[in-house]
Amino acid sequence: MDTMSEAPRIVVGVDGSPSSQAALRWAVRYAGLVGGRVEAVTAWEVPGAASWSAPAVDATFDAEEAERKLVEEVRSVLGEDGASRVHERLVQGHPAEVLADAAEGAELLVVGSRGRGGFRRALLGSVSQQVALHAPCPVTIVRPDATDDR
Numbered sequence: 001m002d003t004m005s006e007a008p009r010i011v012v013g014v015d016g017s018p019s020s021q022a023a024l025r026w027a028v029r030y031a032g033l034v035g036g037r038v039e040a041v042t043a044w045e046v047p048g049a050a051s052w053s054a055p056a057v058d059a060t061f062d063a064e065e066a067e068r069k070l071v072e073e074v075r076s077v078l079g080e081d082g083a084s085r086v087h088e089r090l091v092q093g094h095p096a097e098v099l100a101d102a103a104e105g106a107e108l109l110v111v112g113s114r115g116r117g118g119f120r121r122a123l124l125g126s127v128s129q130q131v132a133l134h135a136p137c138p139v140t141i142v143r144p145d146a147t148d149d150r
Contacts, residue, residue: 008036008107013099013127014073014088015042019112019144021077026142027110028082036107038086042070043098066090096130103135110140 012027014020024040031038044066067090075083091098103109111128128141 008034009105010034010036010038010108010110011099011103011106012038012040012110013043013095013112013131014040014070015095015112016069016073017112017114017144019114019142021073021112022144023110023112023140023142024074024077024086026140027108028078028085030108030110030140031085034107039089039102039106040070040074040086041089041091041099041102042066043091043093043095045092045094063090095127096134099127099131100135103131103137103139106137108138108140109135110142113141113143 008031010027010031012024014024027038030036067088070088070090071083074086074088078086089102091102099109099111109131111131113128132139132141
């Protein structure tokens with residue numbers, strides 16, 4: 001019997017922002033409480049892919065390098081032991097769509113309140129707002145100032 005497939009799956013969006021780092025820590029703590037497994041998902045998209053009037057595409061994107069950076073980010077935030085309990089995934093697409101798709105069948109989707117592209121005065125970033133509206137599972141939005149004690 002594969003107990004990993006039966007464990008609750010917790011999906012967390014990771015983009016390198018302080019908010020997503022807090023979300024990653026929160027997701028790992030929650031998974032520990034419910035006996036779950038964590039899937040850290042980073043989305044990437046080609047600039048202007050959704051628009052015909054886009055600037056020239058950056059052909060220098062290196063998926064292997066991006067995946068390596070994701071693994072390093074998880075290790076940096078959680079340490080080696082914590083990172084060993086997380087499965088990392090790099091997926092091409094708009095972050096809100098990628099996270100909503102990744103959350104299909106998950107117990108919980110965890111995101112930061114504001115990612116890399118957020119406006120300073122916005123209470124919620126556009127990605128967190130979109131997944132809160134469209135995710136197929138419950139969503140937890142974590143503020144970047146959340147500490148391990150909360």
